[in-house]
Amino acid sequence: xxxxxxxxxxxxxxxxxxxxxxxxxxxxxxxxxxxxxxxxxxxxxxxxxxxxxxxxxxxxxxxxxxxxxxxxxxxxxxxxxxxxxxxxxxxxxxxxxxxxxxxxxxxxxxxxxxxxxxxxxxxxxxxxxxxxxxxxxxxxxxxxxxxxxxxxxxxxxxxxxxxxxxxxxxxxxxxxxxxxxxxxxxxxxxxxxxxxxxxxxxxxxxxxxxxxxxxxxxxxxxxxxxxxxxxxxxxxxxxxxxxxxxxxxxxxxxxxxxxxxxxxxxxxxxxxxxxxxxxxxxxxxxxxxxxxxxxxxxxxxxxx
Amino acid sequence: xxxxxxxxxxxxxxxxxxxxxxxxxxxxxxxxxxxxxxxxxxxxxxxxxxxxxxxxxxxxxxxxxxxxxxxxxxxxxxxxxxxxxxxxxxxxxxxxxxxxxxxxxxxxxxxxxxxxxxxxxxxxxxxxxxxxxxxxxxxxxxxxxxxxxxxxxxxxxxxxxxxxxxxxxxxxxxxxxxxxxxxxxxxxxxxxxxxxxxxxxxxxxxxxxxxxxxxxxxxxxxxxxxxxxxxxxxxxxxxxxx
Numbered sequence: 001x002x003x004x005x006x007x008x009x010x011x012x013x014x015x016x017x018x019x020x021x022x023x024x025x026x027x028x029x030x031x032x033x034x035x036x037x038x039x040x041x042x043x044x045x046x047x048x049x050x051x052x053x054x055x056x057x058x059x060x061x062x063x064x065x066x067x068x069x070x071x072x073x074x075x076x077x078x079x080x081x082x083x084x085x086x087x088x089x090x091x092x093x094x095x096x097x098x099x100x101x102x103x104x105x106x107x108x109x110x111x112x113x114x115x116x117x118x119x120x121x122x123x124x125x126x127x128x129x130x131x132x133x134x135x136x137x138x139x140x141x142x143x144x145x146x147x148x149x150x151x152x153x154x155x156x157x158x159x160x161x162x163x164x165x166x167x168x169x170x171x172x173x174x175x176x177x178x179x180x181x182x183x184x185x186x187x188x189x190x191x192x193x194x195x196x197x198x199x200x201x202x203x204x205x206x207x208x209x210x211x212x213x214x215x216x217x218x219x220x221x222x223x224x225x226x227x228x229x230x231x232x233x234x235x236x237x238x239x240x241x242x243x244x245x246x247x248x249x250x251x252x253x254x255x256x257x258x259x260x261x262x263x264x265x266x267x268x269x270x271x272x273x274x275x276x277x278x279x280x281x282x283x284x285x286x287x288x289x290x291x292x293x294x295x296x297x298x299x300x301x302x303x304x
Numbered sequence: 305x306x307x308x309x310x311x312x313x314x315x316x317x318x319x320x321x322x323x324x325x326x327x328x329x330x331x332x333x334x335x336x337x338x339x340x341x342x343x344x345x346x347x348x349x350x351x352x353x354x355x356x357x358x359x360x361x362x363x364x365x366x367x368x369x370x371x372x373x374x375x376x377x378x379x380x381x382x383x384x385x386x387x388x389x390x391x392x393x394x395x396x397x398x399x400x401x402x403x404x405x406x407x408x409x410x411x412x413x414x415x416x417x418x419x420x421x422x423x424x425x426x427x428x429x430x431x432x433x434x435x436x437x438x439x440x441x442x443x444x445x446x447x448x449x450x451x452x453x454x455x456x457x458x459x460x461x462x463x464x465x466x467x468x469x470x471x472x473x474x475x476x477x478x479x480x481x482x483x484x485x486x487x488x489x490x491x492x493x494x495x496x497x498x499x500x501x502x503x504x505x506x507x508x509x510x511x512x513x514x515x516x517x518x519x520x521x522x523x524x525x526x527x528x529x530x531x532x533x534x535x536x537x538x539x540x541x542x543x544x545x546x
Contacts, residue, residue: 187312188311188313188319234357235355235436235445236356236357236360239360239362240316294315
């Protein structure tokens, strides 16, 4: 088994896959990648089956040293990947030779990068998934973010020369992330807790991503949303992309590492197809919300 | 079904709501519907999350639309669900009240005007229903706390509460499964792990079941804790058919 050595981890790099299914009722959230599209692209580019674990880097990418030859792809946010100091393409498989280093910088576009390796990352499957859940201390490497000195086990590259050439011929269009986006929102389950004026505020205002934003949720700065008689509810489930409005009136969008249940009214939920561009926003970037019905959202999603 | 509301929670989850309050008969319906869906194996259903008064159904909308799932779920007959009809599974949870675990017991005596032995007697004489798990891994939301020992949360939450701490906050009681900040008043500690990711079953008890606290001496606490750490302690489980 070959390994990838973490020389520099970046501020928050974790091993993630498509998420942990089946343990919400135990209080264990899904975790998994924030940007499903960039994640799937990375796995496809290196010839992995969908569902393999990757590294998700936040704001600034890691420096990784490869113990053996590997095929790697970097997608999502542009953190200017380089191999031994020479610029490497994004959304294209990169052949990295034994002993070479992949370095990444601060994101110049987007917020989260995905690094996939042919063969996937061979960390233990815990409760159906390799995703790191820091709060529950499971998945990834010992349930925590990557640290300098870590070694991530990766299967050795055993494909034939032809197979390698075939993989290396792949290419995808690089995704550009805007810093000011429109995101579609399906109202509910508790949109009736808010006044008409409150709902108008939500759908007609520009909100800014606060610095207090992470994989659990994005806090938004902007006009306060007026409620009718408070926002306390008897706790119920929180889906990926739920928009909860606490008593402050400032919305919080709950994401991959969200708590499974919560006691504040939820005005709506992000349309799944718009989640990738939302989670690529950085603190200071802005968003406006647009109403969409569940029927329209599902029709749109099924066209994908 | 009667008086049931269906709400979208985005395009991949649905909330089936049986009521807006915490009540045993409502929660019973939530768990009964979850059981019914699992038995029916409704196509496209990915995961179920039962909560106090509603069921969240995660589903794949490529397979089943909101409207179609709503129609399917509506076939469930909730009129046959009656509280207490099923055998209760009760896990006995040893709890060392007071000592170094119950740092708020003294204040509670003053607030409630009941001495601590009585608080302990009341707290350990009830079978608590696990309405749901949430907030933290293995965190149980329990119903059934005696009104006489309801007590407001701390005005300023503690930064760190040790795993196994047993507390009361408002009309709720429960156990902190992992180290966490929290505002509940602490009355005791259990040597059991409500969450252990390395155990075959990471969660000690499931929603829909019951727990009962059994007062133990601090010596027993350490004896049991020792066995728990070696993976040699099985909590006592009893079944009560009413």
